[in-house]
Amino acid sequence: MTNTDWPLWEVFVRSRRGLSHTHAGSLHAPDAELALRNARDLYTRRGEGVSIWVVPSSVITASSPDEKDPFFEPAADKPYRHPTFYEIPEGVKHL
Amino acid sequence: MTTPGSAAALALGDDALVLSHRLGEWAGNAPVLEEEVALANIALDLLGQARVLLSLVGDEDELAYLREERAFRNLQLVEQPNGDFAHTIARQLYFSTYQHLLYAELSAGDGPFAPLAAKAVKEVAYHRDHAEQWTLRLGDGTDVGHDRMGRACESLWRFTGEMFQPVEGLDVDRERLEGAWLDSVENVLRRATLTVPEGPRSGAWQAGAGRQGLHTEPFGRMLAEMQHLHRSHPGASW
Numbered sequence A: 001m002t003n004t005d006w007p008l009w010e011v012f013v014r015s016r017r018g019l020s021h022t023h024a025g026s027l028h029a030p031d032a033e034l035a036l037r038n039a040r041d042l043y044t045r046r047g048e049g050v051s052i053w054v055v056p057s058s059v060i061t062a063s064s065p066d067e068k069d070p071f072f073e074p075a076a077d078k079p080y081r082h083p084t085f086y087e088i089p090e091g092v093k094h095l
Numbered sequence B: 001m002t003t004p005g006s007a008a009a010l011a012l013g014d015d016a017l018v019l020s021h022r023l024g025e026w027a028g029n030a031p032v033l034e035e036e037v038a039l040a041n042i043a044l045d046l047l048g049q050a051r052v053l054l055s056l057v058g059d060e061d062e063l064a065y066l067r068e069e070r071a072f073r074n075l076q077l078v079e080q081p082n083g084d085f086a087h088t089i090a091r092q093l094y095f096s097t098y099q100h101l102l103y104a105e106l107s108a109g110d111g112p113f114a115p116l117a118a119k120a121v122k123e124v125a126y127h128r129d130h131a132e133q134w135t136l137r138l139g140d141g142t143d144v145g146h147d148r149m150g151r152a153c154e155s156l157w158r159f160t161g162e163m164f165q166p167v168e169g170l171d172v173d174r175e176r177l178e179g180a181w182l183d184s185v186e187n188v189l190r191r192a193t194l195t196v197p198e199g200p201r202s203g204a205w206q207a208g209a210g211r212q213g214l215h216t217e218p219f220g221r222m223l224a225e226m227q228h229l230h231r232s233h234p235g236a237s238w
Helices: A032-043 A065-075 B003-026 B033-057 B062-067 B085-108 B114-139 B144-159 B176-189 B217-232
Strands: A008-014 A024-027 A051-056
Touching: A008 A065, A024 A032, A024 B033, A032 A051, A032 B033, A032 B114, A032 B144, A051 B003, B003 B062, B003 B085, B003 B217, B033 B062, B033 B085, B033 B114, B062 B217, B085 B114, B085 B144, B114 B176, B144 B217
Parallel strands: none
Antiparallel strands: A008 A024, A008 A051
């Protein structure tokens, strides 16, 4: 039994209510239930979380570094797309 | 060290301390990294419980590091060597099921252990779940896993009777506890397609019992390793 026999899982942790799940890292586990438990032990030991998702790494489709320019470059010089003209009301966090 | 309350604190504290040390022995040796962290987490939970319990009795360091083998009051179950991973899981299944039921009952009462039990019962629920999950996977997995898990459950079965022996100062309904323990463990073993061991759960081979300070042979060697640093360098700290 070695790590290489077990599939890889990506771990997403919600640190507080109201925030979205954030990618925390990855781990090996034989199935989803144990992946969840391993995630609890590896990524929430210091009180970081209120909710965990685990996703098999193999089902994630990622953009390729080779496509970086066509994907992201065109957005860089269009400042009018950024909502920077609004005053953020006081007391609104995480916007 | 003579009041009934401190006798019970010593028994429960020694259970937690000794099992914590055994689980700590997996650090650097576990089959996979993720499981190593899981076992270390359980060990740290137990160490935290041991510190609270032993502090009720006296100086925690003195009690942990300067007592002789015969002064320890832990169950013989928790001092058993790690063996293979299946043995570690079987030991954990037997003990965590007991500890969870015990702490649930203590936390519902208003005795001296209620505050500690209320905090610990959540930790222990996780330990129990962890052991159950692995028992199911090893038992109902490959042939090798099934054989090893079956052997482990069988070989530790004879140490499980002691958990329900009376402990001075521990006011619990032992018969009910034992019934609930048997129901739960038998249910897990059946779901894991394992045979429930048939042998006796305590007997003359134990030469007494851990609660009376009588321990099995591997315990002395474990204590030597656990205590040698403190005894070699008294008062050392970092």
